[in-house]
Structures are given as C-alpha cells and as structure tokens.
Amino acid sequence: MRKPLAIMAASAIALSSLILAPAANAGETITGSGSSYAAVMINECRSAYTEHSVTYNPTGSGTGKTQFANGTTNFGASDSLYSSGAPKNFTYVPVIAGPIAIAYNVPELKALRLDGPTLSKIFLGEVTKWNDKAIADLNKGVKLPNETINVVYRKDSSGTSNNFSNWMKQVVGSPWKVNDVWTTAAGKTFGTAGDKSQGVKNTMQTLPYSIGYFDLADTLTTNFGIAAIKNGAGQYVKATVAASAKFLAAQSMKSNGAVLFDYNKKVAGGYSVTLVAYGMAPTKNGTAKADAVRGFFDYMLNTCAPAKAAAKGYVAFTGKFLSNANKLVATID
Incomplete structure (x- = not known):
C-alpha cells in the first residue's frame, strides 16, 4: 500500500502547487485605444506584460481621445493633445516618441x-x-x-x-x-x-x-x-x-508632459x-483598473521601451524627459 499512498501524496502536492501558482495576466483586464502611430510599440509592450491583461485598439488619436473622455476605455493614446472635450481628472503621460x-x-x-x-x-x-x-x-x-x-x-x-x-x-x-x-x-x-x-x-x-x-x-x-x-x-x-x-x-517638456x-x-x-505619443489616464478614479493602467505605463516607460523601442523604430525617453514622465505616472489613480 505504500506506493499508492506515495502517489496520492505526490498528486496532492502537485495539485496544491497548481492552485497556489499565480497565472499569467491574473490581475485586471484594461482596455485602451487611440494612436495608430504608436500601435506597434504599444502592442509589443502589452504582449510582454504579465501583471495585467491589456487590450489596445489602434483607432487613431482622435477616436482614442473621444473614447477615453467618454469612459469607453481605461486609457487612451494620442499623438496630439485635446483641443476640446477633455475629461476631468486625468493626466497625459508621454510614453514614446519617434x-x-x-x-x-x-x-x-x-x-x-x-x-x-x-x-x-x-x-x-x-x-x-x-x-x-x-x-x-x-x-x-x-x-x-x-x-x-x-x-x-x-x-x-x-x-x-x-x-x-x-x-x-x-x-x-x-x-x-x-x-x-x-x-x-x-x-x-x-x-x-x-x-x-x-x-x-x-x-x-x-x-x-x-x-x-x-x-x-x-x-x-x-x-x-x-x-x-x-x-x-x-x-x-x-x-x-x-x-x-x-x-x-533639444526640445522642451512642460510639467504636464506636453513637448x-x-x-x-x-x-x-x-x-x-518628430512627434511624441501620449498616454492618457485617470487621476482620481480610485479603482483597481486605474492602478493597472499605472502599472502598464510604468512598464512601458521603464522596462519595455528602453529594451525594445529602437529596434521597432521608436525613441524611448531618457533623462529629464523620463523623470517628468514618471512623475506623471505616479499621479494615476
């Protein structure tokens, strides 16, 4: 009877490890839309990101701004700033350039x-x-x-x-x-x-x-x-x-991230x-999804872009530009 008992014990340990092990993308599911210019980079980063599940639709900047303002998406991406119709309580985050x-x-x-x-x-x-x-x-x-x-x-x-x-x-x-x-x-x-x-x-x-x-x-x-x-x-x-x-x-960046x-x-x-693509994210949402957006933007700026941007045809931020972008990421809530 010892062998069956040993097998049962091993099976129980294996089962417990499966239950306790965190699954990839086990966190929140967040959605974004906007810039088709930045789509290659955003998709590269989201596919490698494992903290949360991220979907992105390259609708174009205009539609991305509208959908984010209307609350259709959790974050937006645009190569231009709002000229009108901007939502309340949000921040721009310069995420990539090129x-x-x-x-x-x-x-x-x-x-x-x-x-x-x-x-x-x-x-x-x-x-x-x-x-x-x-x-x-x-x-x-x-x-x-x-x-x-x-x-x-x-x-x-x-x-x-x-x-x-x-x-x-x-x-x-x-x-x-x-x-x-x-x-x-x-x-x-x-x-x-x-x-x-x-x-x-x-x-x-x-x-x-x-x-x-x-x-x-x-x-x-x-x-x-x-x-x-x-x-x-x-x-x-x-x-x-x-x-x-x-x-x-050689350009300058304002405190709100605008170059x-x-x-x-x-x-x-x-x-x-040359242009800059901006992420747009809530600052007074107070939800787990807003936290997930903050995590994804942080990953893009500090991990994904420095490693992969140049090979994909983009410019990753460095120095004072990166420092300012990270300050804006910290305001996402």
Missing part, C-alpha cells in the same frame, strides 16, 4: 531630398510630377521619373496629421493649419486617403509613384524609400531613431519631423 517618415513608392529612386516648401507643394498638389524642377533642384544628378506623384494622406482624425501639419505650419507657413484632420490642416482635399497609419502604408503599396507620411515602424515591413528632409540647420536628414532622438533632446516642438530649431544631425 520620427514621422516621409515614405515614397518609387522603385527606381534610391535616394530623395526634400525641403519644407517643396514637400508642401507636393501635398497641396502644386508639384505633380516626380521630375518637377522643384524636386530636381534639390536632387542634382539624380534621374527622376517622368511620372505623376500620387499623394496619400490620413483619412481619420490623426495625431500624426496634427504633428505633420504643425511642422508644415512652422516651416512653411500659409496655408497650413494645425489640425488632426488632414484636409482641414491643408485647407483642401488632394490625393488618396488611407485609414490610420497602416492604411496609408497599405494604400501606398498598391499605388506606384506615391508619397505619404506615417510611423517609421511601419516602413520597416516595406520596400519604400525614405526621404531625407531638410532641417533647421540646413542639413538633409533621413528618418532614423538616432536622428529623431537627437532632435527630441513643445520648435521645428525650425538648428539641431545638427537632427530629424525634425
């Missing part, structure tokens, strides 16, 4: 330089051919195709559009306005619309001789060229993590078409 890549689908064009005025004319439909003199003057010795430029822009309410239009307004001026809606920012409708960052990428893949703007992360899965854009120091710089980080470091971009600032080697 370049807006100006991508082009022109296989025979291996390198491309563009400045602000020329880029503006392309997106306004005033420069319509790839071999236009305005482009040729910036690309001496480069054989440019005699093909029509197909502009692709964001259809949805987009923080990426907000930041790119802000860059246009600062660098070029009229007629550009800062707005989440591209056609409002440009003051006209020109080109083909793509839904969210991934929609711009997918549209460009089916549209030869196209140009568009979206996150560097999504360009890594394409064969698109990336234009070198003239910065405030007069240099033509391609969208890279290092060049974006250099430009970001104030001076896109004309002379930063040698800096890529100026």
